[in-house]
Amino acid sequence: MPRGSSPTLRKRRLVGELRRLREAADLTIEDVAARLECSASKISRIETGRVGVTPRDVRDMLAAYGADRGTLDELVQLARDARRRAWWDEFGDVAPGRYVGFEADAERVRTYQGLTVPGLLQSEAYTRALIRAVLPHAGPTEVDRRVELRQARQALLVEDDPLRLHAVVDEAALRRLVGGPEVMADQLRRLDEAGRRPNITLQVVSFEAGAHAAMDGPFVILSFPEQTDPAVVYLESPRGDVYLEQPPDVARYSDMFARLGAESLDPDASSALIGRVARELA
Known part of the structure; x- marks a missing residue:
């Protein structure tokens, strides 16, 4: 696997972009949670990388941020890549x-x-x-x-x-x-x-x-x-x-x-x- 292409780093890029776009839209985590009818803790956990991010989550969040189509397509693909399995996943228990x-x-x-x-x-x-x-x-x-x-x-x-x-x-x-x-x-x-x-x-x-x-x-x-x-x-x-x-x-x-x-x-x-x-x- 080429360096820099693993799911771990792609997820890091994704959540960083989601946080940046929310701040650029001048929205708080609570604002986003209210618009998406979910808990603020879910948005917080997504932005800190503590939970996985589905392509559906990305679409919903970017719609709230008013992102353009190119950004939407790029980050949805990044979300798909971030969900792929890597060789170290089999050692997740240790x-x-x-x-x-x-x-x-x-x-x-x-x-x-x-x-x-x-x-x-x-x-x-x-x-x-x-x-x-x-x-x-x-x-x-x-x-x-x-x-x-x-x-x-x-x-x-x-x-x-x-x-x-x-x-x-x-x-x-x-x-x-x-x-x-x-x-x-x-x-x-x-x-x-x-x-x-x-x-x-x-x-x-x-x-x-x-x-x-x-x-x-x-x-x-x-x-x-x-x-x-x-x-x-x-x-x-x-x-x-x-x-x-x-x-x-x-x-x-x-x-x-x-x-x-x-x-x-x-x-x-x-x-x-x-x-x-x-x-x-x-």
Whole structure:
């Protein structure tokens, strides 16, 4: 699937246009709900992407906004495209499809991880050990499916037009023995090998750096090929995933990542540290 063409990103474009057209028509969510004889919460959930949008919904809303025929045809087709199934839908029981869809559409991903190796760079044994520790009640089938999904996501890094990944990892993630010394040593070798790929930039923020720009916690910045698709910041938490899409928020995290990169070891020095920790485990 060409980057930028998945249902996830098309739905994002659609709801963004619906919101923009409503505001251009100088209508509130309550105004639209009254005209369409539905609840205001339905319109709100559509505009925030929390529910699906049918072609009928789009026709009704655009009629209320006085949109022209060309806009109507374009957005109705976008609504149809947004309802198509993607490969990650089959994993909907173990992972939120929205993030996986954004990742599949992204041209570039910048991520900071403080306690774990980034998912796109994890070995199978490391992933299994991590899932068992974080989700102790997960059965074997669920663990297998989560591992399978993570491996499917990693294919983005080895495609003909691969995802560009810039990962900054805290030294703590290198030294935490997830799965024991043997699993961790193998993970570190895999991590070092990944950092040598032309589409991957890997940096380690060492303990010697002291306090750094991302002490508040991990985050991911996803950037897309088309300028019409603004970047998204993803924050994962036990209480639910958070997506920041407003330009000031994206700019703040982009600046944080730039400062973090400047405070971290360069790729060669990072590789040397990863190798040193791996040898200590051996």
